[in-house]
Amino acid sequence: MEQAQTNAQRIYDQVLTFATLYGGRILLAILTLIIGLWVIGWITKLLSSVMTKRHVDRDVQPFLLSLVNAILRVLLLLSIASTLGVETTSFVAIIGAAGLAVGLALQGSLANFAGGVLILTFKPFRVGDLISAQGFTGNVEAIRIFDTILITLDNKTIILPNGPLSTASITNISTRGTIRVDQVYSVGSQNDLDATKASIQKAVDSCPYALKDRTHDILIAKLNANSRDYDVRVWTKSETYWDTYYYMLESIARQFAKDGIEAPKPKMFITNEE
Known part of the structure; x- marks a missing residue:
């Protein structure tokens, strides 16, 4: 004790x-x-x-x-x-x-730091730009010391390391301010050429995102056995790319139905040999 x-x-x-x-x-x-x-x-x-x-x-x-x-x-x-x-x-x-x-x-982290310095120095993109990089497309929310934050079009947060980002290919969609939306539509060859073009033109003219001071193209891209492919190229602002893209899909589908423009129909040729 x-x-x-x-x-x-x-x-x-x-x-x-x-x-x-x-x-x-x-x-x-x-x-x-x-x-x-x-x-x-x-x-x-x-x-x-x-x-x-x-x-x-x-x-x-x-x-x-x-x-x-x-x-x-x-x-x-x-x-x-x-x-x-x-x-x-x-x-x-x-x-x-x-x-x-x-x-x-942590050599990789140092590479990311150097990448961040390069990005901030040469500015291949800025905060707010819409870019495609490393397989992702989104708006740049922040450029930090080691990484860059993207907000995708479906509101997901993507964190990209600055090292690979500074040395890989980057598509800056916002740089020019305007962008062209390219789409291909196939219609049956039985449809009249002028009627088909007129129907597509109505859809383009009705698009609220299409720039009024630019020429939009409606071109025959390919002639197939029972169909024709049309390249439709609509100019719009960079920030309304996807709005234009999906609007045109729906608008042309509705316009084709209204004007009676038919889809391609498969044809079968049967020969009778005796």
Whole structure:
């Protein structure tokens, strides 16, 4: 019993000594962490507001905010280490060595970082552009340090690594402001040529997304045994590409039905050999 009390007293004395020597530092480090994180958040919001007011390129804003946030957090970590009595010079050397090891282990992430810098420098696309890349099509929502966020046309979020994105082919649909919607329609060869073209023209003229100052093409693309293929090319704004695409499909289907334009009918030729 006495041995247990002695051990308890010894533990109590050690805890009391530790609290006396380091309690203040630990409490100060915790306060520094809480206040530091709040200050970093405040600085980030302030910087975002300033960049918005000064019309800084919105493609660059997320990149700069992420970079500043990371640097401030590293400085906060060094400050906390100094508060706890850790030699910052040794700590910086440890961070440098750890950074080298992590860098070697995360070469792909470094490639993504370099890709992000290239994208922001050469600007193959901007925030808000409609692009096709890596097998996905969507609007660019943000360009971050390591990745780019796309919002697809069906409202899915796609995160593309900047490394492959900066070195692969990218189709920027929004660059020119206008785009051509190409579609092919097949009708039976029994339909009159002029009547078919007139029916398609009515559908094009009724499209609210078709540009009025551009010429839209209705061309015979191919003559088949029992059908004809028509290339229909309608110019529209980049942001209304899919609206135009689906409108034309429905409009032409309705117009063909209204004008009596028939679909291709298979033909069978039977010969009687005696």
